Amino acid sequence: MKSDKFWAWLVFILGSAYFVVPLAATFEFSLRMRRGEYSFDAYASVFSDPYFASSFTYSVVVGLFTIIVGIFVVVPAVYFVRLRMPWLKPIMEFITLLPLVIPALVLVYGYIRLYGSSSFIPFTGSVLGTDILLTCAYVTLALPYMYRAVDNGMRTIDIGTLTEAAQIAGANQLQIIAQIILPNILVAILSGAFLTFAIVIGEFTIASLLNRPAFGPYLVGIGTNRAYEPAALAIISFIITWGAMGMINVLGRFAPRTSARTD
Amino acid sequence: MGQPAQRQSMASSSTPRRIPWDALAVFPFILFAVMFLFLPTFSLIGGAFTDRAGNFTLDNIAGLFTDQIMAAYWISIRISGASAILGALIGLAITLAIIRGKLPQGLRSAVMTFSGVASNFAGVPLAFAFIATLGRLGLATIILKTVFGIDIYRSGFNLFSFWGLTLTYLYFQIPLMVLTIAPAIDGLKKEWNEAAQTLGASTWQFWRYIGFPILWPSVLGTLSLLFANAFGAIATAWALTGSNLNIVTVLLYNQIRGDALQNPGLGAALALGMIVITSLANVIYLVVAARAERWMK
Numbered sequence: 001m002k003s004d005k006f007w008a009w010l011v012f013i014l015g016s017a018y019f020v021v022p023l024a025a026t027f028e029f030s031l032r033m034r035r036g037e038y039s040f041d042a043y044a045s046v047f048s049d050p051y052f053a054s055s056f057t058y059s060v061v062v063g064l065f066t067i068i069v070g071i072f073v074v075v076p077a078v079y080f081v082r083l084r085m086p087w088l089k090p091i092m093e094f095i096t097l098l099p100l101v102i103p104a105l106v107l108v109y110g111y112i113r114l115y116g117s118s119s120f121i122p123f124t125g126s127v128l129g130t131d132i133l134l135t136c137a138y139v140t141l142a143l144p145y146m147y148r149a150v151d152n153g154m155r156t157i158d159i160g161t162l163t164e165a166a167q168i169a170g171a172n173q174l175q176i177i178a179q180i181i182l183p184n185i186l187v188a189i190l191s192g193a194f195l196t197f198a199i200v201i202g203e204f205t206i207a208s209l210l211n212r213p214a215f216g217p218y219l220v221g222i223g224t225n226r227a228y229e230p231a232a233l234a235i236i237s238f239i240i241t242w243g244a245m246g247m248i249n250v251l252g253r254f255a256p257r258t259s260a261r262t263d
Numbered sequence: 264m265g266q267p268a269q270r271q272s273m274a275s276s277s278t279p280r281r282i283p284w285d286a287l288a289v290f291p292f293i294l295f296a297v298m299f300l301f302l303p304t305f306s307l308i309g310g311a312f313t314d315r316a317g318n319f320t321l322d323n324i325a326g327l328f329t330d331q332i333m334a335a336y337w338i339s340i341r342i343s344g345a346s347a348i349l350g351a352l353i354g355l356a357i358t359l360a361i362i363r364g365k366l367p368q369g370l371r372s373a374v375m376t377f378s379g380v381a382s383n384f385a386g387v388p389l390a391f392a393f394i395a396t397l398g399r400l401g402l403a404t405i406i407l408k409t410v411f412g413i414d415i416y417r418s419g420f421n422l423f424s425f426w427g428l429t430l431t432y433l434y435f436q437i438p439l440m441v442l443t444i445a446p447a448i449d450g451l452k453k454e455w456n457e458a459a460q461t462l463g464a465s466t467w468q469f470w471r472y473i474g475f476p477i478l479w480p481s482v483l484g485t486l487s488l489l490f491a492n493a494f495g496a497i498a499t500a501w502a503l504t505g506s507n508l509n510i511v512t513v514l515l516y517n518q519i520r521g522d523a524l525q526n527p528g529l530g531a532a533l534a535l536g537m538i539v540i541t542s543l544a545n546v547i548y549l550v551v552a553a554r555a556e557r558w559m560k
Contacts, residue, residue, distance in 0.1 A: 004466075008364020012374075015357045015437070019381060022392045022434065025402035029395035077292035088289070095296045100488065101541050102304060103495025105512050106534045109519050110303025113310060113531075140299045173288075198383045204498035209519055216498065219387040223394075223502050230391040237388035238380070245379045 023238065030231035042232035046222075049229075055218035059207075062131070062214065063200040066138040067193040070146045073139060075189070078150050079181055083159055096147040099140050108137060108206045130210050137206045142196040149195065153188020154181075191248045198244040202237055304538065310531030323532035332514070336536065339494055339511040342425060346432035347489035351482060353433070354440025362448050375445065378438035385435040390502035393431045397422050423504040431499060436489050443488065447481035480552045487548040491541040511537060 033041040046052050081088045099107070111133060117125035123133035139146075159181060166176045182189070204216030219237075223230045314320040327333070361371045396403045399416060407413045421427055451474060459469040497512035506513050511533065517523035518530040 005365050008360035008366050011356045011360040022396040025396035026392040028402050073291045073295045076288035080288040098300050101545055102538055105497055106537055107303055109534050110307050114303050114306045136299050202386050204387050220502050231395040234388040234391035238384055241384050242380050
């Protein structure tokens with residue numbers, strides 16, 4: 001029994017070392033810009049770069065639209081499949097797993113071939129169209145996570161009873177979804193939203209192939225041209241990811257603990 | 264006579280009103296899946312089997328069997344396999360340590376939270392972090408050289424190589440394993456352990472005959488997830504090595520950017536090959552999981 005504990009500590013310490021050392025090294029590297037002493041010069045250089053602000057803002061905006069479109073696509077579908085068409089659930093689960101099986105690079109290749117400027121829906125023919133396509137691509141990437149978050153949220157509330165009560169009170173279907181279901185699964189949706197945000201904010205592949213000025217392509221550009229700024233940006237990205245995940249943890253404490261009736 | 268007819272008309276007037284509503288709610292989801300998952304995939308599959316003139320051909324598939332493309336697939340499979348297997352083993356060890364190793368309770372939630380962050384800390388920033396750590400001027404490289412006298416670059420290590428990329432991928436593979444396997448390990452009841460001990464089983468026997476057979480399908484499922492995860496990854500590799508390392512995603516990326524293979528059909532075939540490999544990993548998992556379930560009954 002004592003040796004169990006020894007091995008557990010050993011594994012934990014070795015594991016921690018692997019995860020902490022790169023972060024510490026990156027932080028140390030990011031402070032080395034000024035010769036001979038530690039400084040935050042690399043961070044100052046990053047924040048004063050207008051492309052940092054513009055690409056970051058662009059990715060945040062795309063991220064917000066991704067979340068809104070994702071909610072619009074997933075919530076009504078999960079609600080009705082749970083309530084009226086449970087036989088569709090396995091198919092839905094299969095579809096939402098596809099983005100984990102088909103690489104994003106392959107999907108975006110398909111989009112470019114299918115929605116090029118001479119196709120039946122020329123998404124990439126205009127800037128706005130490309131932005132819409134990028135948003136939809138991100139919704140696809142986030143689909144497995146958004147679906148699971150919303151599905152878990154609906155599992156903990158009794159959507160059948162809520163729907164009946166709302167119908168008796170005279171609500172129509174749109175009101176039921178928007179005013180009854182959505183507020184009740186808000187915590188779950190927000191978890192999905194923050195995860196979506198964490199995925200989208202530094203995404204490189206799709207944004208660069210669609211030629212949009214997002215944060216991911218900006219990062220790669222800095223990586224090839226600068227020495228210390230990339231380390232600073234890695235730390236900033238880590239903090240953003242940490243913030244998004246931290247929000248999910250905080251939100252988890254507000255999640256309803258009651259489970260749906262099974263009868 | 265009038266009443267049943269009336270009831271019937273009520274039923275038929277309310278049914279059509281309800282069915283379009285149901286369909287309408289699922290419609291955005293279906294439309295989305297068709298437009299952004301099915302059609303693009305089918306377009307690539309179609310493209311892989313048509314020549315420039317639009318006729319059916321197997322030339323594109325045959326074109327995959329060149330040294331350059333086969334080498335790209337092979338190194339991708341090796342990196343994904345190595346990072347998935349190592350990630351699964353190390354992740355399993357860490358999860359067992361924090362859940363069953365009698366470590367302080369606080370460590371467990373700290374590790375789970377950190378895993379949530381690290382599994383999403385992929386792509387370009389991860390590459391930057393490893394360059395700052397194990398690059399030629401990285402902190403770990405310098406400390407190893409000045410303090411321990413080990414010059415890892417002189418002894419053959421290169422961050423921009425197979426092992427460098429695998430080591431970097433482990434940074435998101437291990438946490439992903441921890442997050443997905445933790446519920447399964449939680450499912451191993453303490454009572455089973457006690458029962459096995461009462462019957463005289465050693466720790467090894469417990470894991471060999473009880474623990475591992477129960478965990479096996481979950482481990483294998485996560486393994487295929489990790490494989491697909493690494494196989495489709497490009498941002499980390501791109502930021503780390505540029506187009507130095509000839510992995511299949513980098514090859515396809517260059518093809519999409521500027522038709523590097525000078526044959527769109529071959530590009531589609533390359534993408535199809537990737538789908539086939541990731542699907543195969545998942546089919547293997549489904550088959551084994553089904554067998555394991557049957558066995559467990």
